[in-house]
Every structure is written in C-alpha cells, then in structure tokens.
Amino acid sequence: MPQASQIPDAESVLAALAERMRPAVAFDAAFVGIYSGGAWIADRLAKMIPGEHPVGYIDVSFYRDDFARSGLKSGAKRSELPFDVEGATIILVDDVLYTGRSVRAAVNELFDYGRPARIELAVLVDRGGRELPVEATYCGARLAVARSLSLVLAKDGEHLKFGVENAAEA
Amino acid sequence: MKIEIANGRLVDPAAGIDRVTSLYIAAAKVAAIGKPPEGWNASRIIDARGLVVAPGLIDVSARLREPGFEYKATLESEMQAAIAGGVTSLACPPDTDPPLDEPGLVEMLKHRARLLNQAHVYPIGALTVQLKGEELTEMGELAEAGCVAFSHADMPLVDTQVLLRAMQYASTFGYRVWLRPNDTHLGRGGVAHDGEVATRLGLPGIPSTAETVAIMTILALVRDTGVRVHLCRLSTADGVALVRAAKKEGLPVSCDVAIHHLHLCDVDIGWFDGNARLVPPLRTVRDRAALRAGVADGTIDLICSDHAPVDDDGKLVPFGEAEPGATGLELLLPLTLKWAAEEKVALPVALAKITCEPAKLLGVAAGDLRVGSSADICIFNPEQYWTVERNALKSQGKNTPFLGMELPGKVRCTLVGGHVVHEA
Amino acid sequence: MRNPQLTSNGELTHLLTLEGLPAPVITHILDTATPFVGIAEREVKKVPLLRGKAVFNLFFENSTRTRTTFEIAAKRLSADVINLNIGASSTTKGETLLDTVDNLVAMDADIFVVRHAQSGAPHLIAAHLNAHGRSHVHVVNAGDGRHSHPTQGLLDLYTIRHYKKEFHNLTVAIVGDVLHSRVARSLIHGLTTLGAPEVRVVGPKTLLPEKVESLGVRVFHDMREGVKGADVIVMLRLQNERMKGALLPSAGEYFKHYGLTPEKLALAKPDVIVMHPGPMNRGVEIDSAVADGDRAVILPQVTFGIAVRMAVMSIIAGN
Numbered sequence: 068m069p070q071a072s073q074i075p076d077a078e079s080v081l082a083a084l085a086e087r088m089r090p091a092v093a094f095d096a097a098f099v100g101i102y103s104g105g106a107w108i109a110d111r112l113a114k115m116i117p118g119e120h121p122v123g124y125i126d127v128s129f130y131r132d133d134f135a136r137s138g139l140k141s142g143a144k145r146s147e148l149p150f151d152v153e154g155a156t157i158i159l160v161d162d163v164l165y166t167g168r169s170v171r172a173a174v175n176e177l178f179d180y181g182r183p184a185r186i187e188l189a190v191l192v193d194r195g196g197r198e199l200p201v202e203a204t205y206c207g208a209r210l211a212v213a214r215s216l217s218l219v220l221a222k223d224g225e226h227l228k229f230g231v232e233n234a235a236e237a
Numbered sequence: 238m239k240i241e242i243a244n245g246r247l248v249d250p251a252a253g254i255d256r257v258t259s260l261y262i263a264a265a266k267v268a269a270i271g272k273p274p275e276g277w278n279a280s281r282i283i284d285a286r287g288l289v290v291a292p293g294l295i296d297v298s299a300r301l302r303e304p305g306f307e308y309k310a311t312l313e314s315e316m317q318a319a320i321a322g323g324v325t326s327l328a329c330p331p332d333t334d335p336p337l338d339e340p341g342l343v344e345m346l347k348h349r350a351r352l353l354n355q356a357h358v359y360p361i362g363a364l365t366v367q368l369k370g371e372e373l374t375e376m377g378e379l380a381e382a383g384c385v386a387f388s389h390a391d392m393p394l395v396d397t398q399v400l401l402r403a404m405q406y407a408s409t410f411g412y413r414v415w416l417r418p419n420d421t422h423l424g425r426g427g428v429a430h431d432g433e434v435a436t437r438l439g440l441p442g443i444p445s446t447a448e449t450v451a452i453m454t455i456l457a458l459v460r461d462t463g464v465r466v467h468l469c470r471l472s473t474a475d476g477v478a479l480v481r482a483a484k485k486e487g488l489p490v491s492c493d494v495a496i497h498h499l500h501l502c503d504v505d506i507g508w509f510d511g512n513a514r515l516v517p518p519l520r521t522v523r524d525r526a527a528l529r530a531g532v533a534d535g536t537i538d539l540i541c542s543d544h545a546p547v548d549d550d551g552k553l554v555p556f557g558e559a560e561p562g563a564t565g566l567e568l569l570l571p572l573t574l575k576w577a578a579e580e581k582v583a584l585p586v587a588l589a590k591i592t593c594e595p596a597k598l599l600g601v602a603a604g605d606l607r608v609g610s611s612a613d614i615c616i617f618n619p620e621q622y623w624t625v626e627r628n629a630l631k632s633q634g635k636n637t638p639f640l641g642m643e644l645p646g647k648v649r650c651t652l653v654g655g656h657v658v659h660e661a
Numbered sequence: 662m663r664n665p666q667l668t669s670n671g672e673l674t675h676l677l678t679l680e681g682l683p684a685p686v687i688t689h690i691l692d693t694a695t696p697f698v699g700i701a702e703r704e705v706k707k708v709p710l711l712r713g714k715a716v717f718n719l720f721f722e723n724s725t726r727t728r729t730t731f732e733i734a735a736k737r738l739s740a741d742v743i744n745l746n747i748g749a750s751s752t753t754k755g756e757t758l759l760d761t762v763d764n765l766v767a768m769d770a771d772i773f774v775v776r777h778a779q780s781g782a783p784h785l786i787a788a789h790l791n792a793h794g795r796s797h798v799h800v801v802n803a804g805d806g807r808h809s810h811p812t813q814g815l816l817d818l819y820t821i822r823h824y825k826k827e828f829h830n831l832t833v834a835i836v837g838d839v840l841h842s843r844v845a846r847s848l849i850h851g852l853t854t855l856g857a858p859e860v861r862v863v864g865p866k867t868l869l870p871e872k873v874e875s876l877g878v879r880v881f882h883d884m885r886e887g888v889k890g891a892d893v894i895v896m897l898r899l900q901n902e903r904m905k906g907a908l909l910p911s912a913g914e915y916f917k918h919y920g921l922t923p924e925k926l927a928l929a930k931p932d933v934i935v936m937h938p939g940p941m942n943r944g945v946e947i948d949s950a951v952a953d954g955d956r957a958v959i960l961p962q963v964t965f966g967i968a969v970r971m972a973v974m975s976i977i978a979g980n
Contacts, residue, residue: 126696129708129975138672138979139710141689145699152704179705436870437680439780439808439843444871508665508788509781553759553789555779557806 075208077220077227080191081108084207085115088158088189091205094118096156096187101173102126102144104162104220107227108191112160123148125159130172152181158204162220164190167201192229194218238280238655239263241273245285245616249292250589251596251605260290262612265655269608281657285616288649291588292604293325293356293613295595297493298469299544299566301358303349304342305334310546310633315566316355318544318632320659322567323615323648325356326596326603331363332390338363338374340382347383355658357613359385359599361415364403368392373403376412385599386467388415391516395421401458408464413600417469418451418476419517428557430520434503440556443518445473452479459488467598468492470543472517474527481536491598492536494528495543496572497563497638501525505638511552511559512638515543529580532590539594542569546634564634571644574619578645584619612655621647665787668796672980675787675800676973678809679850687854690972691819697968700737710975711740714771718744719761720803721777726939727803730963731774731812734970740772758782759789766790772799772974780806799977801970807841812973813938814847816966818855820958821893823965824934828852832859834881834888834929836919837897837946838868840908844938845897846876853877863887864919867908884919891929895936896921896946912945922948926956934958 098120100109106124113120128143159173170188177183187204194212212218217234220227242260247270249255254270261269261277268274299319302310319327329346331337337346343360350358362384366372369392376387387407394400394416407414424447429435431442452468456479459466471477471494483490497515502525506513513519531537545562552559569591577587596604603613622643627635651659666675666682673686700706716735718728728744735742747761756764762773775783783802790798804810825831833852839845839862852860853876862873863881874880881887888894903909921935935947935957943949951957 128696129710134710134979139693139975141692143693143696145696147699175709179703179707181704431871433872433875436872437846437876439806439846441807442871509784511785550757553785554757555777555782555785555805557779557781 074229074231075192075210077191077229080207081111081227084189084191084205085112088112088205089116092116092118092158093156095120096158097121097123097150098158098160099123099125099148099173099177100160101169104191105160107220107222108162109160111227112189121150123150125173125176127169127172127176130176132168132172146176148180152177152183155181155183157183157186158189159186160189162191163218164188164193164201164203164206165196167197167199170201171199191220192218239278240652240655240657241277241279241282242285242290242614242616243282245288245290247290247606248585248588249606250585251292251593252607254606255585260606260614262652262655265612267606267608267610267612270606283616283650288616288618289584291615291617292592292606293615293651293653294323294569294591295599295604296324296327296542296544296566296569296591297539297595297598298495298541299324299327299329300332300546300562301329302546303333303346309548309551312349312353314631314633315544315546316350316353318564318566318630319356320651320653321631321648321661323570323617323651324566325613325615325651325653326359326599326601327356327566328359328361328385328599330361330388330390332368332392336363336368336390337361337379337384338366338368340375340378343379343382343384354656355653357601357603357653359383359601361385362387364389364407364414365394365399370394370396370399373406376407377410380410380412385601386413386415388469389417391417391419393419393421397454397458401462404458404462404464404466408462413465413467415467415469416455417517418448418455420447420450420454423447423450428514428518429506430503430518432503432521434506438506438509445475445520445524448473448517449475449479452476456483456488456490459490463489465489466491470495470498470517471528471531471537472498472520472524474524477527477531477536481531484536491538493539493541493598494532494537496540496565496569496576497543498525498528499532499540499576500572501638506556509556510638511554511556512563512636512640514556514559514561515563516561529576533580533582539598540569540573540590541595542566544632546632547636548634552636563637564630564632565637566632567630568625568637568639568644570615570617570648571623571646572639574646575644612652614652615648616650617646617648619646621645623647665784665791668980673977674796674980675783676811676977677783677787677800677802679811679814679847679854680809682854684854684856687815687818687851690815690969690976691822693972693976694819694965694968697971698965700971701964701967707737707739709739711735711738711978714740714978715769716740716742716772716774716974717765717770718742719747719765719773719775720745721747721775721782722804724776724804727776730966731801731803731970734967735772735974737967738971738974740974758785762786762789766795766798770798772801772978774801774803775805776803777805780808782806801973801977804843807843808846810843810847812966812970813844814851815973816962816969817844817848817895817936817938818851819965819969820936820962821934823961824958825892828855828857831857831892832861832890833857833893833895834861834863834891835895835897836863836884836887836921838899838903839864839873839897840868840870841900841903842897845895848895849876849878861887861891865909868903884925885928888925889928891933893934893936894921894926894929898938898940899942899945912942916945920944920946920948921951923950923954926951936962938962
C-alpha cells in the first residue's frame, strides 16, 4: 500500500472512482453525499456518470455514536433528500472511509426516511482502520494513513484536493 | 467575684473614654478604672492587650422565636448567639406566637431569659391585641410586666383611626411607640424593591413610597398627639430626608436602621438568593448611601441587627416564597466595624450606635462602663477576621447574605453582670 | 458570580434565562434548530440523540401548550418523557420543591423542564443540583413567574431571523403587558444581545415595569408612534386579571389604544412581521383581520418552537 507521504491527487482518484462506477451503477440510483466532502463528490459524480441520478445530502450529526462523550458538535446542517427513499437504490457517497462509524450513522438515518431497496457505498479513499463491519462497494484508491493524521478533502473553486492534518484529540 | 480586665483599649462612648487602661469589676459592677480599688485581690485577670474593651452591645431588635416558633430557633440557641456576638442586652419584638399582648406572656419570657443568666431581655409589647390592629392592649399592665415600649412589629396597622387612638393612649402615659413605616397597600404583593433589579428579575416590587407615605402619615399623627415615636428599619433615601426634617422641626421622633441595609442593596439578590429576602427590602445604591449619611449625621440614631433566624425550609424555596429575615446577633459587631472602616468613622462614634444610643432608646441603665454601672462588657479583637460559616454561628438561623464572607471583629469575651458568660 | 447556566468551559448546561448568555451561545442554539426544523417534514420524525435519557416535565403552573411542545420535542429526540403536574402550590403535598427534585433525581432524571409561578424557581433548582454535585442533570426553564421564558425568546428570535435574516438593522416593537410578561423580558434580552439597535416597549404606564429603560429599550405610550417604521411587532397577551387589579379599566378601552388593527399596522414597514406568543385574544390585543392576515407569522412560530426546544435539549444534554 502506498504511504501517506504521497498525498493523492483528488481529481485523478475521482476519475478512477467514476470509471469503476460507470458500468456498475443502476441508471436511476440516487447519490447521497455525507457532508461536506461526500456532498461535493456526489455532485461531481452525478455529472460524470450517465443516467438519472437525483442528488441528496445527509448530515449525520444527530446519529453519531459519540454524543454522550463529546456532546453535540456545532455546524449541523439540514439533510436534504429530494426523492422518495422508499424502494430507492441509493449510493451513499463519502470522501474518506476510515472507522466506518459515519457510514453506520448515515445508514441509520436513511432508514428513518423510509425503506430503501438497496444501499451501496462509494468512497474516494479507503484508509483502512475499520472499527465496524463496513466495506465500500466502489473505491477510488486505497491508502494507509498514520493514526495520528487525518486525511481531509478541500474544495478550491471547482477543484477538489486532499490535505493532511493532525488528527483531532479523541 | 472580682475580675480585672487588664491593659485593653477601653472605649466607652457615653463616658467619652478611649484609652489603654485596666478595668476592675466587683459585685457585678464596674468598681474602678485605671487604678485598682483598695485591697484589690482579683479572682481572675483577663489579659486584654491588643483587644478593645467596650460596653456590652445593645441590640434593639432580636427575635428569639419563643414562644411559638421553636422550630426556627429557641431562647437557648439565640441567647447563646447574643453573647457570642457580644450582645448583653436586647429587645425583642412582640411578633411571637401568641404575640406579646398579655402580661403573663411577657413575665414568662423575662423569667425564662433570667434563668439562662445571659443577656438582659427587654420585651417590646404589642400595641394592639393579637397585633390585629383593632383593639388596644393593656399597655399599663404590659409596662408593669416589663415592656419598655410598644410596637406593631411587621404586622400592618391599616386603620389610621386605631393608630391615632393607640398613639394618644400611649402618649397619655408617656410610653414610646415603635412603628415600622410601611403602607400595606402600596407594598402589597411585593417581595423586592421596585426598581431596575426587580424589573430584570421579574419580581413584584415594593416602591419607596410604601415607606415614605407611611412616614408622612405617622409624622402627621405625631404632630397631633405629641407621642414619642421610634421609626424602625429605615430603608429609603427619601425616608431619611423626612426624618431629618422632622427632627429639625423638633418632633419627638427617633429611628434606626438594620445593619444589613448599611451594606447591601438590591443587586445583592444576585440570582434570586433567598438570604437577601429582607423586610424592608434591600433598596438601591442611592438609598444605601443616604442611610450611611443618615447614620453619620445623627438623623439615624442607632443600628440594630433585626435578628430573624429562619430555618432552611423557609429559605430554600423560590425567592418570592422565602421567609424574609436574616440572622444577625453575631454579625452586628463585625458589620458595624466594617461600615465604620469604610466610612472612616472613629471607633467610639461607631460603637455608640450599638451601645449608649440603644440604651437611651430603651430607657435602661446600660451601654456604658462608668464606675457603678452594671459590668456588661464586650471584649473583642477588631483586627481578627473570621469567616461567616454555618458551623461558626451559634444561632439556629444560618440565614445570612454574608455566608462565606470574611468579616473583621472577633468577640473574645462577654461579661454580663460581672460574670463571664462567653469566651472564645 | 459565575453564570449558573454555563459550565467552567463556557458551555450551556442549564437554560434558565437569556440574560447574560453570550451571543455565540444564543446563535449556536438558533443554528442548531435549523436542521431540526427539517425533521418535522420526514416520515420518521425522530433522531436518536437522547435515546435512553429521561426528560421530566415539572409543571407547577398549568400549561397544556408549552408542556405539549416540550413533550413532542423530547420524544422526537427519542427521550423518555414523564409529565408531572404538581398544580398551583408546590407544598400541597407537604413536600418542598427541592425535596421533589431530589426524589426525581433518584429516579434517574436527566433533564428537568420546569414551569413555576415564582420567578427564580428554576435557578433555585439548578443551584441545588450544582451544589450537590449533580452536574449531569440539566434544567430547562419553561417559564418562571414574570422573569423568563427563554425557549419562547429563542423561538421568537429564530422566527425573526427566518424572515429578516439579520438583527443589526431591526426595529422591534413589543406591545402590551410588559410588566407581567416573561416572554417580553426574554425577547428583550435576546434582541439586545444579538445587536438589534432599536427595541421598543409600548403600553400604558400601569403595564410597564419600573425603570424598564434599564433593560435597553425605548418606552412609548402612544402605539401609533411605537409601531411607526417597525420591522417586527410582537403583541403580548392581555390577561383578564389586569382589569381586576386596577391596572386597566376594560378590554375595550385597551383595544382602542393598544390593539393592533390594520390601520395601525399600516404605520409599520410594508414588510413588517406580526408575532404573538399565544394564545391570542382576538379583539383585545389583535384584530382578527391582522391575526389572519399575510403579515402574521403566528403559526410558523409554533413549528419553530419544537425545533428550538429540540436544539436546546440536545445541546445541554451533551455538555
């Protein structure tokens, strides 16, 4: 596995992800991005992958499992799902797959909107370190990142790029 | 018993003494000052170096809660509190249960107090039967039983004609009437001073006019009847001005202030501290300044504690439901010293307000240490600070807005009638 | 004296009053309420934030409306809700307020929502909990005497922000019985904290508290002057007792001078919004034409109220 000393180029990883998704994704699958990185990527994927793909955004602040320890984080946004979740095929989109807890929260939240027919997961980068049994259906790149570091996606105009920060205290 | 109090700073405001000297006690009286009497042989020598030797304090308003309110405090606990505070004489208001409107009750109270052999107790008799404000009490009988004056405590006396008759009757026999100036209707429903703080905290207010309207009514009736009136617990700047003018006019009026109102104002309610629920209410900074000025220029004759022990159940409730009052016998001296230091009042002048002036009001031979006076003495260290804590107070009432504060003035020894009744 | 509502790191642990709350704390609550408004539009109107927590509604003063909105808010956070109507007097059962609280803490209460007729009752409870080391138990004031109704103040602020976007250039007129109104006091504190430059109180002298200007408001006795150019008009409810207490002669005369009619409304800005904490007395404070008109935002206030209460409970339960 390549080391994090080589920060990947987000745009090329995105292109690789779209390449993998194009032949496999349902024509009418909805793309639901987890704020904020996943939301940006969902928007881009909807333009890059042919088909009728409604785009939604999901905020997992109210479904996180660390409320008792860390309280409510500020900056919670409104989730917006402009399509009927009941019976839908949904591709959950996130920028970095790490412990798997955000995905667990997002799946729980989706089920409070209705019963989807199926949920798949698309991520730009899988950095390992899973704490829950969650795997990406589509993955742009695999990368090992030290526990002390955080891989963060940023948007510069329309251009996406990765950065590395010190991980926040637990 | 012969006791020598050696080398203390003797401060006797009435006699105009303020110097380091020794005091010689024999046969319950002050036998000599400065030089021992012939053949002096002390059974005990109290080393008073660095301490102030003053007449025992006289508190004109201290509720002992007996009879009737023993769950709040008892005679035993409050008399202990008195001598721990250096108070050797006190007057108690008639709002006991039953009120002190019958000679039998007064005699029993005096008897119980005498048995304890601590401070002298001077009951104030009720002005009307049951303090209901309708019928006059037998003031003659009550005076004979030991009442030194008559008052209506904090109960309303709404019927001005009854008030007039009570004053006329009292003045016939030369009795003094003590009244707390409060117009029942203007203050109705209020729990705090009607001003900025009450508005912000959403507390129903008692306007200053509740006091001033009552003072004006009382003064008009004094003019009419010539009765000697003592106004209890002034709280407003306007009230002080009215009394100043009345004294200038020559009316037989005196007044006092509770020590809390010289220190605190309505802001000290803070976040609804039930210990700051007092009657009269704590008013504004401007009122406090006027009260201080009134004490300084003699408009306000004396300071008292207005001691009112209240149990926890009465205070640990929402502000508007709290029972008003603060425990004060043990804080009278320290708070007087603190006020004196802040206003740069000389010690003898300050002590006069809690010794000889109260004695004059009560009409008793006390409050001074001349040769031949009763040996009621308070020996204290004015430089020693102590923290006001629940377990530091002897009173059963721990209700004070000064909880947690460090105050100056520790009573080291209290004597009543030449006997040491308290030592620390 | 430290603000009893905040922890030592400045986070909200009780909501007792809006006075003394830093602007960022108030703004954080309003920002958090926004996503909660969206929950109401979903199929499953619940999030699991307060799952396993117990919210006790301790109402010493009756109020079905307020109690119901708190109950809905708590249930939407997946909390367990227990309602205790203790009636007018806390001592009818002979138990003191604090004894009642202690017993309920022993039953694992996490949040107390308290309404009481006496100003300062929630402060007393919060101080008692703090003094006895029960920092995991939180108090929300649902209205204490005339003092404070902070969640109402917050939902009023949310409503104003929803329609007007910003506070920095607003003229707000609060009309009616300010003397007895905890809603008015809370809103005044919120508006002055968030920087509304002109907050007016309008009413007869008998219904305005002593030294009310000290709260940072301008006083008007003439309603036409008071609502002129206003961006927001808040009408307060007039209670019948005011006539009995010699504060007002009649509802009719009150309506003539202080009721909001279309004619007086026209003196405000054209895009003015009209608010009322409810329940409304039509023909006393407010003309039906105005209450049902397009300037009134009284019904949206209710929706926002649930979201704001959800925000408050989520924030304090996590601190």
